[in-house]
Amino acid sequence: xxxxxxxxxxxxxxxxxxxxxxxxxxxxxxxxxxxxxxxxxxxxxxxxxxxxxxxxxxxxxxxxxxxxxxxxxxxxxxxxxxxxxxxxxxxxxxxxxxxxxxxxxxxxxxxxxxxxxxxxxxxxxxxxxxxxxxxxxxxxxxxxxxxxxxxxxxxxxxxxxxxxxxxxxxxxxxxxxxxxxxxxxxxxxxxxxxxxxxxxxxxxxxxxxxxxxxxxxxxxxxxxxxxxxxxxxxxxxxxxxxxxxxxxxxxxxxxxxxxxxxxxxxxxxxxxxxxxxxxxxxxxxxxxxxxxx
Numbered sequence: 001x002x003x004x005x006x007x008x009x010x011x012x013x014x015x016x017x018x019x020x021x022x023x024x025x026x027x028x029x030x031x032x033x034x035x036x037x038x039x040x041x042x043x044x045x046x047x048x049x050x051x052x053x054x055x056x057x058x059x060x061x062x063x064x065x066x067x068x069x070x071x072x073x074x075x076x077x078x079x080x081x082x083x084x085x086x087x088x089x090x091x092x093x094x095x096x097x098x099x100x101x102x103x104x105x106x107x108x109x110x111x112x113x114x115x116x117x118x119x120x121x122x123x124x125x126x127x128x129x130x131x132x133x134x135x136x137x138x139x140x141x142x143x144x145x146x147x148x149x150x151x152x153x154x155x156x157x158x159x160x161x162x163x164x165x166x167x168x169x170x171x172x173x174x175x176x177x178x179x180x181x182x183x184x185x186x187x188x189x190x191x192x193x194x195x196x197x198x199x200x201x202x203x204x205x206x207x208x209x210x211x212x213x214x215x216x217x218x219x220x221x222x223x224x225x226x227x228x229x230x231x232x233x234x235x236x237x238x239x240x241x242x243x244x245x246x247x248x249x250x251x252x253x254x255x256x257x258x259x260x261x262x263x264x265x266x267x268x269x270x271x272x273x274x275x276x277x278x279x280x281x282x283x284x285x286x287x288x289x290x291x292x293x
Contacts, residue, residue, distance in 0.1 A: 017157070033046065079135050171185055235253065257287060
């Protein structure tokens with residue numbers, strides 16, 4: 001195995017996690033699909049979904065084929081060394097040749113469909129431009145797969161951020177733009193957003209953290225600053241104002257906190273909108289487990 005492939009990073013996204021080489025980076029991030037690439041091009045696609053009833057490789061391959069309408073799927077027998085690690089779960093090896101929608105180019109590759117009966121989920125791992133000398137690496141990816149749907153808290157780790165959220169949190173939308181990441185969730189009646197800004201040194205060149213966060217805070221008020229690396233805003237509607245905001249389906253409670261990590265040149269933030277009674281408590285719970293990855 002090439003030395004560059006020995007250094008690993010954890011990626012955790014929407015209920016699933018695995019270990020990939022640090023030289024790999026996500027180029028496509030959807031709710032339940034990740035595509036990794038390296039300098040030479042795409043190297044690994046990962047897709048997962050709930051599967052009710054019987055495990056049907058043929059129908060699953062047809063679904064994969066929607067992204068590669070010209071592809072021809074055929075069975076593939078993995079190396080003998082893979083059979084024992086794969087044995088506890090039903091699986092199916094496949095290979096294809098055709099054009100992938102996300103990439104706009106023709107390619108060939110191999111993959112594995114892995115069915116997890118306990119979780120009632122199927123994972124599809126695809127390796128575009130499969131290389132025989134990487135068989136051990138591909139197997140290690142399979143062995144590193146973890147599902148977290150039956151846990152009270154779910155890890156989220158991608159690029160340079162890491163968080164742990166209640167399992168009930170549902171991803172609504174996400175955005176990874178240069179300089180700003182945003183992951184938005186719903187949790188019961190609350191709305192939660194994880195924020196990340198970079199480069200912090202440039203963003204804070206002419207202002208403090210409190211001034212920087214004003215555009216995010218809305219009606220929330222900045223609390224007295226005791227630590228220049230942290231800033232917190234709180235809003236709690238009461239009386240007629242609370243009644244009016246509920247009538248307009250607006251949150252009666254807002255809590256926002258930003259934290260500056262100079263050593264990482266990052267600003268991380270948590271923004272909660274919901275009821276006055278829950279917003280601040282949820283904010284603190286999430287902050288304890290949100291940090292640079």
